[in-house]
Amino acid sequence: MSDRSEADRLKRETLFERLVRRPEIGSFIVMIFIIAALTLASDGRAFNALGTKNNIAIIAQFGIIATGAALLMIAGEFDLSIGSMIGFAGMSMAMMLKWGLPFGLGEATPFSAFIITLAMTLTLGWIIGTIVVRSGLSSFIVTLGFLFFLRGTTEVSFRLINQSTQISGLPDYKETSWFADIMGGEVFGWFYDLWFALGGNINRKGDQWVTGFDARFMWWIILSLLAYYVLSRTQLGNWIYATGDNKDSARANGVPVNKVKIGLFMFTAFCATLFAACQVFDTNTSDAAKGNLKELEAIAIAVVGGTLMTGGFGSAIGVVFGAVTVGLVANAVFFIPWIDGSWFRVFVGTVLLAAVFANERIRKRITGGI
Amino acid sequence: MTQPYMRVEKLVKKFGPFTALNEVDLEVYPGEVHALLGDNGAGKSTLIKILSGVHQQTKGDIYIEGKKQNFRSPREASAAGIGTVYQDLAINQLMSVTRNFFMGREMTTMFGHMKMDEMNQIAHDEMLKIGIDFSDPTQAVGTMSGGQRQTLAIARAIYFGAKVLILDEPTSALGQKQQMEVLKTIKRVRSRGDIAIIFITHNEIHSKLVADRYTFLALGQVIGSGSKAEIESQDIRRLMAGGAEMKDLEQELANL
Ligand SMILES: Nc1ncnc2c1ncn2[C@@H]1O[C@H](COP(=O)(O)OP(=O)(O)OP(=O)(O)O)[C@@H](O)[C@H]1O
Ligand SMILES: [Mg+2]
Numbered sequence A: 001m002s003d004r005s006e007a008d009r010l011k012r013e014t015l016f017e018r019l020v021r022r023p024e025i026g027s028f029i030v031m032i033f034i035i036a037a038l039t040l041a042s043d044g045r046a047f048n049a050l051g052t053k054n055n056i057a058i059i060a061q062f063g064i065i066a067t068g069a070a071l072l073m074i075a076g077e078f079d080l081s082i083g084s085m086i087g088f089a090g091m092s093m094a095m096m097l098k099w100g101l102p103f104g105l106g107e108a109t110p111f112s113a114f115i116i117t118l119a120m121t122l123t124l125g126w127i128i129g130t131i132v133v134r135s136g137l138s139s140f141i142v143t144l145g146f147l148f149f150l151r152g153t154t155e156v157s158f159r160l161i162n163q164s165t166q167i168s169g170l171p172d173y174k175e176t177s178w179f180a181d182i183m184g185g186e187v188f189g190w191f192y193d194l195w196f197a198l199g200g201n202i203n204r205k206g207d208q209w210v211t212g213f214d215a216r217f218m219w220w221i222i223l224s225l226l227a228y229y230v231l232s233r234t235q236l237g238n239w240i241y242a243t244g245d246n247k248d249s250a251r252a253n254g255v256p257v258n259k260v261k262i263g264l265f266m267f268t269a270f271c272a273t274l275f276a277a278c279q280v281f282d283t284n285t286s287d288a289a290k291g292n293l294k295e296l297e298a299i300a301i302a303v304v305g306g307t308l309m310t311g312g313f314g315s316a317i318g319v320v321f322g323a324v325t326v327g328l329v330a331n332a333v334f335f336i337p338w339i340d341g342s343w344f345r346v347f348v349g350t351v352l353l354a355a356v357f358a359n360e361r362i363r364k365r366i367t368g369g370i
Numbered sequence B: 001m002t003q004p005y006m007r008v009e010k011l012v013k014k015f016g017p018f019t020a021l022n023e024v025d026l027e028v029y030p031g032e033v034h035a036l037l038g039d040n041g042a043g044k045s046t047l048i049k050i051l052s053g054v055h056q057q058t059k060g061d062i063y064i065e066g067k068k069q070n071f072r073s074p075r076e077a078s079a080a081g082i083g084t085v086y087q088d089l090a091i092n093q094l095m096s097v098t099r100n101f102f103m104g105r106e107m108t109t110m111f112g113h114m115k116m117d118e119m120n121q122i123a124h125d126e127m128l129k130i131g132i133d134f135s136d137p138t139q140a141v142g143t144m145s146g147g148q149r150q151t152l153a154i155a156r157a158i159y160f161g162a163k164v165l166i167l168d169e170p171t172s173a174l175g176q177k178q179q180m181e182v183l184k185t186i187k188r189v190r191s192r193g194d195i196a197i198i199f200i201t202h203n204e205i206h207s208k209l210v211a212d213r214y215t216f217l218a219l220g221q222v223i224g225s226g227s228k229a230e231i232e233s234q235d236i237r238r239l240m241a242g243g244a245e246m247k248d249l250e251q252e253l254a255n256l
Helices: A015-021 A025-041 A049-074 A082-099 A110-135 A139-162 A178-184 A189-197 A216-233 A235-245 A247-252 A257-283 A294-304 A316-335 A343-366 B044-051 B074-079 B097-101 B116-129 B146-159 B176-192 B204-210 B233-240 B246-255
Strands: B006-015 B018-028 B033-038 B059-064 B082-085 B164-168 B196-200 B213-218 B221-227
Touching (some): A015 A025, A025 A316, A049 A082, A049 A216, A049 A235, A049 A257, A049 A294, A049 A316, A082 A110, A082 A257, A082 A294, A110 A139, A110 A178, A110 A257, A178 A257, A216 A235, A216 A257, A216 A316, A235 A247, A235 A257, A247 A257, B018 B213, B033 B233, B044 B082, B044 B196, B074 B082, B082 B146, B097 B116, B097 B146, B116 B146, B176 B204, B213 B233, B221 B233
Parallel strands (some): B033 B196, B033 B213
Antiparallel strands (some): B213 B221
């Protein structure tokens, strides 16, 4: 009795037990299940050369905005303006490319259009964040305001300057601009070259079928690695967790809570702008309705990935699993012709609810409730 | 007689027309536990909020090692070596022991990269020094007991340079056994010899178990103070009740 110490009461866990207790485990299992189900139901077509590319394209789109949404949620705030920000940023870039830079600065290049747009969206993110921390209002309501404000601004600007709410037929800037190419071009061609060399990836004529992934795949990987590193290994990550867990005690310990929040609102604006840039330079088009509902999908993916609605807890790896899951289901209709596409929303709703319950269990376990 | 690390002279605090503290004197010595006692509303929390820079006094002075120093912010107070552990402890439940220990003061290399292994080691060693052998500093604080959380908050304050450790009712929300753990922790910090502890409590027994010196507050004024030897245990009971005789209180109760 007397030589028992507090430390002995904590059971040493095996590697397997540790893995099972990780917060990402739920989203990982769901992801594996979806991959298996989709492979079977589509006779493997979902993961042939073209299927893989198309799946990755939508997964990366989801992943980019969900990473931003998740970091912000970990810090205890929401951003409902992500979707409208995507529409705004896409409009801004396409319009500059078509009609020239503002204030008579002359012709736009893809790079200058992107930089000026990014300056605007980061400013908007800063304004949103500042309003939230200064007013003490819920970010839900403040960003809901910006959801309407930005979508309306986008449509009005389109009609005033462009007469139509769509821009299409821009030249293919990927041919001439390195910047347009790293945003909208192809990456990891070696993967498909290798696949071809190994005897797959062949089209009907017997040539190489697919030549590379969409560039947003690379951006998603970079963003996810960065988010993982920041959350798990850096001071900023510690501040993000502390801010979302209990901002008063974080502040009492010297964490610059307001700066963290404002910075993360700017980060979601950055993710939305990246999303829009990849889209504009891939398709050479833009449309006032782009990004619609994306903010809700981003939040759903963050939650499916194990992020707590109440803040203070979440992981970048979980968000990756969540994006893969939701992305694959969104695409399933293309590979399983007999399925009704609306099942996508039924599925996302169900998984979302299940995830919220699972996350709540995790939170209770950590805070000693179970 | 050693010099007091901190001395408070004729401290007055008014909230508008209300005098929360009236000419309060206080001396704290390194290696001693100074119990601050008094009824609800006596002004204990107000006093330590001034000492830790949360409030500013209306009149009077604070001296650190003989030098006059008045705090305009909690930051200034902590720079002067005042470490305050409030009742809510300023601890985040979902975060690990290490992340809490270094919250806001992380050890980093370039670009804010945290020295995680070193931080884990320090958190573990510092907690061990005052009594808890925590085998896994990556464990979430939410799973720790109330007493262990107190220890974490105290170890953190000491590691980050507290010379005066202020504990506001550290035992009040805990069960018997954990109260004793906190008292043991206080004793261990005391035996280091270089730290002065201000211990606020409503519990006469707790104060007798660890205190070397007492100050009693009632209605914003000091109604008694002195070393353990100078204050008789009968006195403690009477002074804690704000100067009223126990017999009188018993009589009053009986009359109801
Ligand atoms: N910010 C404030 N404004 C006005 N009055 C205050 C303020 N803070 C404290 N007081 C008053 O000052 C008096 C002393 O309060 P204080 O919190 O210091 O008491 P305490 O000794 O800590 O009591 P307890 O044992 O209940 O914690 C109380 O009457 C309280 O109402
Ligand atoms: Mg009090």
